Amino acid sequence: MSLDIDRVRACFPALASGTAHFDGPGGSQVPRQVAQAVADTLCGGLANRGTVTAAERRTEAVVAGARAAVADLLGCRAEGVVFARSMTQATYDMARALSRQWRAGDEVVVTRLDHDANIRPWQTAAEASGAILRWADFDPATGGLTVDDVAAVLSPRTRLVAVTAASNLFGTRPDVPAIAEAAHAVGALVYVDGVHLTPHAAVSTAELGADFYACSPYKFFGPHHGLLAADPGLLETVRPDKLLPSSDAVPERFELGTLPYELLAGTAAAVDFVADLAGPAGGSGEPGESGGSRRARVLESMRQVEAHEEELFGRLLDGLAALPGVTLHGAPKRRTPTALFSVAGHAPRQVSEHLAGLGVNAPAGSFYAVEAARHAGLGDAGAVRAGLAAYTCAEDVDRLVEGVARLAG
Secondary structure (H helix, E strand, C coil): CCCCHHHHHCCCHHHHHCCEECEHHHCCCCCHHHHHHHHHHHHCCCCCCCCCCHHHHHHHHHHHHHHHHHHHHHCCCHHHEEEECCHHHHHHHHHHHHHCCCCCCCEEEEECCCCHHHCHHHHHHHHHHCCEEEEECCCCCCCCCCHHHHHCCCCCCEEEEEEECCCCCCCECCCHHHHHHHHHHCCCEEEEECCCCCCCCCCCHHHHCCCEEEECHHHCCCCCCEEEEECHHHHCCCCCCCCCCCCCCCCHHHCCCCCCHHHHHHHHHHHHHHHCCCCCCCCCCCCCCCCCCHHHHHHHHHHHHHHHHHHHHHHHHHHHHCCCCEEECCCCCCECCEEEEEECCECHHHHHHHHHCCCEECCEECCCCHHHHHHCCCCCCCEEEEECCCCCCHHHHHHHHHHHHHHHC
16 A cells, blocks of 8 residues: 555645645644644643542543553553653753763763754763763765764763664664664663654664654654653663652653643644554544554554655655756665755755745754764755655655756756
8 A cells, every 4th residue: 555645635734825845854744633632632621640530530541642652653661651841851851860870981972963952962961970972973975874983982881872763964864773782782871863763764662772762743743842762661770850749650750840731642643643644444534443553553654654755755856966056965875755955056045945935845954963064064054954754745846846946047
């Protein structure tokens, strides 16, 4: 089976405007099912979590449902899902907590390919604890990061390796399982930034070898917040800052203050939507009607999403490569459908503004992957980024290429 793109697009009210959205790497559009879940939760009666009143039980069910949904999405355990305001906040919090176990002379490895949210928290924590920060470089020509690049800076003193599962700048998908194996061989933990991978591929935290996996629901059709997944047993060994009366249980002890219950309901709805992308076994097409477990449906849906995006991405790359004056940056062997390009004689922002005037959203910049942009010689201005999503269609791709052609010509 292949993705029914008309069915998928009909679920996104924002697409009715006619805008071609290539800005998904910064935040996807939201299907009406997710927005409805948020609204229904806000209007349905909420309270602090508990078991006495109907509102308390409803709130408790929302949290439990969101954890279960994330577990089905990432192939992890629900008891190890931690919710946060953002992936950045989750990573800073975990970096502070883990660094209490580090000693002067311990080492932490980061890569120049990563988003700054998986670099700066570790640098800050290393400086505070006396640990040494080690940098793994990538190939600036291809955007590729290999296991050898990371292994070259590992040592018996390495306590943690922070690595992206997919670059939000070049789309590079490093061999995370191999990197994790090398890190584990020296006794290090592995913290994976999965923000840019999760919308484009089936994820199994166990297969990746990720001790910690952080991502953002608003990149896979959900609301704006972040989450972290880890084995509950590992979380039991970490002592974060918390209020005295707040729960000391895992995962609650990592969640500061009251959770955004309506957003958690939206996240559960987003996972249900992803699970239904492959199409129902029969019926109206509502989420949850397909046969099989939600995890099985997620895996099939993401298989179809990958195939759909790969076909369109080839069309995009071929179209851009054929234009005079257009430079495509990076050519990693394995990647998400993310194209980074420049147009000769035009600043990246000028290209983005030109496309926006044509109803094509393709932003410009370094997108917080500032170390990667600088290492690749693009500077802080970066380049123009066009990222595909499950709702991208062939007409969107053609409009982008035609829009760039007006400048390149």
